Amino acid sequence: DPSWVEASEVAEPAEWDPVSQAVQYIEALFDAEENVGYVVEAWQKNGRWIPRNRGYYDRTAGQLVEELSRKGNVEEVFGDPNPEAGAWVHFNPLDGAGVKNANVTEFRYALVESDNMSLGKQRAIMEELELPIAVMVHSGGKSIHAIVRVDAPDYGEYQKRVEYLYRVCRENGLDLDTQNKNPSRLSRMPGFERGGSKQFIVAKDVGKESWDEWREWVEEQSDDLPDPESLAGVWDDLPELSPPLIDGVLRQGHKMMLG
Numbered sequence: 001d002p003s004w005v006e007a008s009e010v011a012e013p014a015e016w017d018p019v020s021q022a023v024q025y026i027e028a029l030f031d032a033e034e035n036v037g038y039v040v041e042a043w044q045k046n047g048r049w050i051p052r053n054r055g056y057y058d059r060t061a062g063q064l065v066e067e068l069s070r071k072g073n074v075e076e077v078f079g080d081p082n083p084e085a086g087a088w089v090h091f092n093p094l095d096g097a098g099v100k101n102a103n104v105t106e107f108r109y110a111l112v113e114s115d116n117m118s119l120g121k122q123r124a125i126m127e128e129l130e131l132p133i134a135v136m137v138h139s140g141g142k143s144i145h146a147i148v149r150v151d152a153p154d155y156g157e158y159q160k161r162v163e164y165l166y167r168v169c170r171e172n173g174l175d176l177d178t179q180n181k182n183p184s185r186l187s188r189m190p191g192f193e194r195g196g197s198k199q200f201i202v203a204k205d206v207g208k209e210s211w212d213e214w215r216e217w218v219e220e221q222s223d224d225l226p227d228p229e230s231l232a233g234v235w236d237d238l239p240e241l242s243p244p245l246i247d248g249v250l251r252q253g254h255k256m257m258l259g
Helices: 020-029 061-071 074-078 119-128 156-173 212-223
Strands: 035-039 042-045 048-051 056-060 088-090 105-115 131-138 144-152 187-188 192-194 199-205 244-246
Touching: 020 074, 020 131, 020 199, 035 061, 042 131, 056 061, 056 156, 061 074, 074 119, 105 156, 119 144, 119 199, 131 192, 144 156, 144 187, 144 212
Parallel strands: none
Antiparallel strands: 035 056, 035 088, 042 048, 088 187, 105 144, 131 144, 131 199, 192 199
16 A cells, blocks of 8 residues: 555755766676676657667677766767667667567566556555666656666566566556556667756666565465465474373374274
8 A cells, every 4th residue: 555655765866967867777787798788868848859760780889888987978879869868778688680679688577557546655655665676767747757677588578577576566556657567768878968867877776686476475475375384483482292091092172993
């Protein structure tokens, strides 16, 4: 029940370092040899800024980190986006040939985003649910983007795990945008500004360490069974035995069958 959840603080970094923000994000999600896709061009539709094109996907995480460290400027590496629109990134690695679902090489992460409650409530519920979040990003708008580990072996299993993830979130008060399910989805890239607000990393390595650990925990929370008790806790204080009727064979109140 979200009404019982106390909001968590979501504060901008005390020192704004766009390069550090981008590097931390890339290193948290990608291996050095994996291609990263991103978009910095945008156009306005019905008062909302949306990605203009497919963006860029020809460089690896290692190349981007090296260039960011050498140049010390996110705009020189990624391009100079419209400060009203911000920048986007694909949170799953790509094959360098495109940005569709078919170009995703590892079905590693899913996006959890909800913009119908305060940022503090969003963060608190995500934390209460112990979601296996690799990185949590302030979108620069009304939502937090949680990049959740699902570690699916293929696209079919990815779909099943995302449906399960979204159902658990929905049942626990986190109403998600269902358009965010596909593995090639764009999310907000930290290190850029959007409409006067910063896109920044809120937290990393939140909740359970893996999908399997999280799902097992969720099932335990909802099985309605009592918590297991260890025999070691009562071994030295066992209930008193009933007096015997036949020593070593039968006690009062017990039953015995003879054949």
